[in-house]
Amino acid sequence: MPRTILVVDDDPHIRQLLVFALAKAGLGAIEAADGEAALALVEVQQPDLIILDINMPRMDGLEVCRRVRADSQVPILFLSSRDDEIDRVIGIELGADDYVVKPFSPREVVARVMAILRRVAAPAPPQPAAATIAQGLLRLDMDGWRANWADVEVPLTVTEFSILRLLAAMPAKVFGRDAIIDRLHGPGFAVTDRTIDSHIRNLRAKFANVGGTDLIETRAGIGYALGPCRGEQPVA
The missing domain is CATH 1.10.10.10 (Winged helix-like DNA-binding domain superfamily/Winged helix DNA-binding domain)
Incomplete structure (x- = not known):
């Protein structure tokens, strides 16, 4: 079964762009336009990875990340319209696995998603051989x-x-x-x-x-x- 990626962004154009790029890479995708909808989908759909915009109205991506991390270690890749180091550091400290700045190349986002998914599926290092x-x-x-x-x-x-x-x-x-x-x-x-x-x-x-x-x-x-x-x- 294909991996399912949850795309969370209040901009429908960005969601459409990413869903299309993920589909071309053989990944399934579901969408949420705000933080509350994203949390509901995480609970019901249990996606394999979340692409999460930081700057959303009402509930921003940082708060969504905090709530997800309360009971889930699902990988999270942040999107942000700012390249401020403080945003990057806060996102990582909250438990994000990676960070991409807008405007972005859909190919780069997909590459980072695939890299994270490969790490999840990666076998143990050759030393030691034990599990x-x-x-x-x-x-x-x-x-x-x-x-x-x-x-x-x-x-x-x-x-x-x-x-x-x-x-x-x-x-x-x-x-x-x-x-x-x-x-x-x-x-x-x-x-x-x-x-x-x-x-x-x-x-x-x-x-x-x-x-x-x-x-x-x-x-x-x-x-x-x-x-x-x-x-x-x-x-x-």
Whole structure:
């Protein structure tokens, strides 16, 4: 069955453009003209990915993202008419997986959608071969896309899990931001360093809440590596 993409934008022309481009790529699409309609469709239709405009009347895309993330980790790609870094960072911190600025090329949006969907379907890294990666108190379930710290599950977005899986599969390696981008999206994919930093900051914050204060190390001038993952046992 084709993947279903929810397109949320108050501009009918943009919705029509994206639905057509997604259909050409073999993807199914459903539409919502506002945030309330989008939330209803997420609950009923359970789409595989959401393309979400930030600047909508009544309920903007940031609020929609907050409500979706309360009980779902469905991938979210934000659309915005502004290229302000603050919007980009806030969107990522709320749990978005990617961000495209208007005006955009429908081909670029579809490429980013396909990249996110490939990450969801991607097999586990070749090392280790087991379906679970265990490093200290960290456990990653490759098949279930679940992350646990000392038996406490930590909800992650697709991109957050993909980054952590990359670091945990090769704990002795330090990854530069460009290397992380290439592993997630492929060479030449336009993602800013600040976006990767935001995802890393989200990972650290989520695991710190359950005692994982040493999840990811920063190697100055080089990049990121998995930490010792000893942390602290969560308080009962």
